[in-house]
Amino acid sequence: MPFVNIKIYEGHGKERKDEIARRVTEEQVGSEWRYTVTDENGNPIAIGNTRRRPTISQKRLAQTLNPTCVFPGCRMPARDCDIDHRKAWTDGGPTQEHNLVPLCRHHHRLKHRAWRLEKLVVGEYLWTSPLGLTYFVEAQPP
Numbered sequence: 001m002p003f004v005n006i007k008i009y010e011g012h013g014k015e016r017k018d019e020i021a022r023r024v025t026e027e028q029v030g031s032e033w034r035y036t037v038t039d040e041n042g043n044p045i046a047i048g049n050t051r052r053r054p055t056i057s058q059k060r061l062a063q064t065l066n067p068t069c070v071f072p073g074c075r076m077p078a079r080d081c082d083i084d085h086r087k088a089w090t091d092g093g094p095t096q097e098h099n100l101v102p103l104c105r106h107h108h109r110l111k112h113r114a115w116r117l118e119k120l121v122v123g124e125y126l127w128t129s130p131l132g133l134t135y136f137v138e139a140q141p142p
């Protein structure tokens with residue numbers, strides 16, 4: 001996988017790091033890139049990749065932090081689940097640990113229809129149904 005280092009100079013704002021990295025990598029349609037964004041002193045301030053599929057270590061971390069499917073009431077062990085981009089890849093959701101959660105196939109498909117999933121903190125989620133009802137979910141052992 002190719003690698004690119006993007007240096008952010010003072011005045012460009014660190015808050016734009018993901019936008020800049022995404023813009024650069026979007027120019028490489030179909031390629032998979034790993035990138036590091038550094039400040040003007042070369043200190044890393046963000047890392048990421050343009051891979052849609054999570055790496056094995058990203059998948060294992062998502063499964064460790066969330067031992068089961070994170071849909072309300074579902075007890076499907078995370079090892080038997082899909083790894084979902086909480087914010088969809090097609091909407092700019094990165095393949096990074098903070099955006100990956102285990103969902104069983106059934107609830108993965110359901111989420112992409114009309115449910116909304118928000119991450120509150122690590123292991124705590126808020127689901128909103130198509131009717132606007134909300135459900136709090138806390139990661140627990142299966």
Ligand SMILES: [Zn+2]
Pocket residue numbers: 069070071074075076103104105106107
């Ligand atoms: Zn489920």
